[in-house]
Amino acid sequence: MEKISVAVRFRPSAGEDASGGRHWKVEDNRISLHRPLGTPISGVSFAFDRVFEQSCKNVTVYSVLTKSIIEAAVNGFNGTAFAYGQTSSGKTYTMNGSEDDPGIIQLAVNDVFSSIEEIKEREFLIRVSYMEIYNEEINDLLAVENQKLQIHESLDRGIFVAGLREEIVNSADQVSKLLTLGEANRHFGETNMNVRSSRSHTIFRMVIESSANDTLSCCDFPNADAIRVSVLNLVDLAGSERIAKTGADGVRLKEGKHINKSLMALGNVINKLSDSGKQRGHIPYRDSKLTRILQPALGGNAKTSIICTVAPEEIHIEETRGTLQFASRAKRITNCAQVNEILTDAALLKRQKLEIEELRRKLQGSHSEVLEQVILKQRNDMLKSELECEKLAMQLEEERKSREALENCIREQQMKIDALNSFASSSELSRNLAQDDADCTLESHNSITPNLRAIPNEFVARRSNYSMVSDCSPLPETFGNKADEDMWLQMNKGCSTDLNMLQMTPSQDSQPTPFKEMPPLPSPGERRSSGTERRAVLEKCALLERECGLLREENSALSRALATSDEGAKLLSSQKEELWTELNEERRRMEDLREEMRSFGLALAQRDGMLRSLYTRSKGIAGNLGARQVVLP
């Protein structure tokens, strides 16, 4: 928001003011009315940004008040400079100048072309038009056939005068020629106040369009695709006049009435705009063609300056006072100027994309990227844990199987031990009986050779029967042979034995012989039948005891192995338990992270949506703002 620049300019006095009456005094940009003797009249004092005294040249006025607006217009800001004041106060002189004192229009045109020459990075297209509002009708000053033109308003072009001729220009000279042409078509008329009085308001308009050169990278300059279009209005108003003073009648009277009416409409708009926001209410831009066309310059999207021209003579004190009051109100008006850019759809899309990408980058940089990496790591860890778990499960299964095998073996051994024990106890009884018999028989039957041929077969049959319990006996492979060897040694120690009557115990791999019923114990009569037989039984008992001992050892070894296996299984099981806990923990964390990612995605989508609605709104605002300007066809 910026205030309209307002300055007051005194035209040189038309002649020696010999009245010696009231007069205006200028001190430090303050204008006050003084009595003939020089004392100030209270309540008639005005302060302005700048007051230009009578000797001031147009170039000074331009430099102070308008130059910055022209520079801004070249850079895309709308600009308006207009001259306001009573008839014959020097408005046209200020705007058009003279041969040796170029006016603001010429100085502005010169500056526009010199500025665009210096801006190498942009390409410019300048179009000019020149129109007048005469008796509340709009005429084209560059094409006399274009009369009574209408004001239109559209979303794209804003307020525009339909059918107005626009000339593309490349130099200040070209513009000068067009200005000369327009001046020739303008309505002037002689009044009592001014031999060449402007009977219309004129608006010289330059449309400055620019776009960036191809050399600019769109990536470096996201707005490089945008086209800037600014409108510069240089306005020379017709002067307010008192009919009594101008002596107008007929056509001049009619003109005067229209001039005054439109200037009153301008005054009303300025009054309304100078009110504070709450009191302002409706701004009557539509009350005249002048205010309608100047709408963007008054409280809108433009940088605006007003040069209020006044006549120094005492005879014009009231008109000057009115102009100063108008100027005081006008300087309270604030405008909101901004660069006018038109974006093509592609450029808009590109800009939006860049913004969204930028946001995405910021979001990812801050959190999402880190989260994604963490999730990736979690996923890897989880996979590793699952593999570990599977491995442990397999090991556990193997352990379970080998434990089962061990338990089977132990059961088998136990059965063997039980069987041997029961056999041993029955053999013990036989041995005792045999010992008793031997004691009495040895004395009388000392020479009888023992007959062992029937019993070894039965023993061998029982051993084979044990091996039927399981196909895979845990006994050492050589055990059978060793036992047989021992038995053979025992049997041959100190006594002669028929080797043919011995049978070797089958090894573990040998085919089991079919199970046979345990033979019944010999009857007392049979026991007594042979001493050799008893001895053989004794030896078999000893052998069985030894075998039983071996089996017990084996059994306890198996039990120990089983206990170790149990411990291993417990360890594996607890490890598996821990891994499952870890795995579940990892899964939970991963779920949390996924949830966080989802909420980030949601936030990003919301941000995208906000951007899009922001863009739609800004486009709407731009459309509305544009609708307040006159855009030429």
Ligand SMILES: Nc1ncnc2c1ncn2[C@@H]1O[C@H](COP(=O)(O)OP(=O)(O)OP(=O)(O)O)[C@@H](O)[C@H]1O
């Ligand atoms: N600053 C100035 N220096 C020299 N001459 C001036 C100056 N201002 C105005 N004049 C002269 O005063 C006369 C009236 O000026 P001008 O026509 O510019 O007034 P105006 O405000 O445009 O009047 P109108 O509203 O009737 O068109 C002209 O002859 C003009 O040359």
